[in-house]
Amino acid sequence: MADESYSFVVVSNRLPVDRVVDEAGNASWKQSPGGLVTALEPVMRAADGAWVGWAGQADLDLEPFDNAGIRIVPVPLSESDLELYYEGFSNDTLWPLYHDVIAQPSYHREWWERYVQVNRRFAEAVAGVSAPGATVWVQDYQLQLVPAMLREARPDLLIGFFNHIPFPAYGLYSQLPWRLQIIDGLLGADVVGFQRVADAGNFSRAVRRLRGYTTKSPVIEVPGVDDAPARRVIAKPFPISIDVAGFQELASRPEVQERARQIREDLGNPKTIMLGVDRLxxxxxxxxxxxxxxxxLADGSLSVEDVTLVQVATPSRERVESYRQLRDEIELAVGRINGDYGTISHQAISYLHHGFPREEMAALYLAADVMLVTALRDGMNLVAKEYVAARSDEDGVLILSEFAGASDELRAALLVNPHDIDGLKDTILRAIDMPRHERRKRMHSLRKKVAENDVSHWSDSFLATLRRARRTRAAWGGSGLPGEAEWTVERPPQS
Structure with missing residues (x-):
């Protein structure tokens, strides 16, 4: 056991901090933006928590350190690790497979072997800082083998896993040469969380088909092997969300609202601004x-004088060939549309291939009359929820793909099948022409739903399920584990 140990440990591919080096070469750390950090920060502090992950730079071997009251435990990754484990198996095998094979996955044994090695490195780091009976929460598809590795090394731990991306139907998942190993890896957890009911169902079906275990939603019966006792694993949906109160406060700032007005003016004050915000x-x-x-634009239903599309495409995985090809395809399409329909004073599409700070994103949401979320497959899509949270004026229209996890909750949006181009065109026109009273009614409903299920609700719900799993294990005669009271966080009610 390491000299330091913690009762609550979160492990993710990336740490919740970014390393910043100033002009003088001095390094410091700043907290990464994101709802996950916001949701878990009070739990981490109450629990004397630690966060295990990669620091975001290759070949950087760092000692653990404290940041904003959280113990940070870096796991080093080499350039070779990033190529094989991250860009390779995680993002060129699992990512396309789990997103309905929109792009063809690549199956390479050396990628898989490195995925196993890196997952073991993460598991060893977690085991080394976890107190007896600690709660460990593993995040996302890059670390699907970690739960079983921890279960083997530290059977005293209470282990949760949350999959932030979809889990595919068995007909697709069965393509994976290492399908059994991934299933067994996830079944090392006491609770396996997914974004949607369908994802949890897909996982349970894969368990039945591949292992023959008894499943009765949400319980999976895992039989004992050798000296290990039989276990019950909970597999169910916990739809993730955003820091609603924080985003509302941000969007209400006078300088953000003034920036939104300036954005409209800079775009020529068109009647309608449509907005897309996506990782590329x-x-x-x-x-x-x-x-x-x-x-x-071609058929005259819209004109560049009246409607402008702002497309933010944040750079992503630019060393992966399929992403380079996608960027070329998108920029070619933008150039063609602007060349065909733009005028001296009006551009059809304002295309922005870089990221923006949260303040600028909030201003863009306030400036946009129509938000376009047309994902072909998405675990959740938090952009849709950010747009809703920003619109305290109860105006604006959300067009939302039915293939995004957010569509399960945000039923008052205009739901579309993005593959149906004619249907998408009709929905865009409907959004632009929607009467004010209907916009307000829909946005009021959306805002109510988002406020009820913010990111704190998500984390509290998952951790409450983990605590129940601890009691169930004790009732089954499992090892006597420390109680959870020392890290249960009482949150103030949402206004």
Missing amino acids: DYTKGITHRLKAFGEL
Whole structure:
């Protein structure tokens, strides 16, 4: 056991901090933006928690350190690790497979072997800082083998896993040569969380088909092997969300609202601003919305004098060939549409291939009359929820793909099938022409739903399920584990 140990440990591919080096070469750390950090920060502090992950830079071997009251435990990754484990198996095998094979997955044994090695490195780091009976929460598809590795090394631990991306139907998942190993890896957890009911169902079906275990939603019966006792694993949905109160406060700032007004003015004050905000990824349906918008301009249903599309495409995985090809395809389409339909004073599409700070994103949401979320497959899509949270004026229209996890909750959005270009065009026109009273009614409903299920609700719900799993294990005669009271966080009620 290491000299330091913690009762609550989170492990993710990336740490919740970014390393910043100033002009003088001095390094410091700043907290990464994101709802996961916001949701877990009070739990981490109450629990004397530690966060295990990669620091974001290759070949950087760092000692653990404290940041904003959280113990940070870096796991080093080499350039070779990044090529094989991260860009290779995680993002060129699992990512396309789990997103309905929108792009063809690649199956390489050396990628898999490195995925196993890196997952073991993460598991060893977690085991080394976890107190007896600690709660460990493993995050996302890059670390699917970690739960079983921890279970083997530290059977005293209470282990949760949350999959932030979809889990595919068995007909697709069965393509994976290492399908059994992944299933067994996930079944090392006491609770396996997913974004949607369908994802949890897909996982349970894969367990039945591949292992023959008894499943009765949400319980999976895992029989004992050798000296290990039989176990019950909970597999169910916990739809993730955002820091609603924080985003509302941000969008209400006078300087952000003034920036939104300036954005409209800079765009020529068109009647309608449509907005797309995406990581540049083939799952996001960016080309589909560009095609629909281009056809609406071509057939005269829309004019560049009246409607502008702002497309933010944040750079992503630029060393992966399929992503380089996608960028070329998108920029070619943007150039063609602007060349065909733009005028001296009006551009059809304002295309921005870089990231923006949260303040600028909030201003863009306030400036946009129509938000376009046309993902071909998405675990959740938090952009849709951010747009809703920003609109305290109860205006604006959300067009949302039915293939995004957010569509399960945000039923008052205009739901679309992005593959149906004609249907998408009709929905865009409906959004632009929607009467004010209907916009307000829909946005009021959306805002109520988002406020009820913020990111704190998500984390509290998952951790409460883990605590129940601890009691169930004790009732089954499992090892006597320390109680959870020392890290249960009482949150103030949401206003």
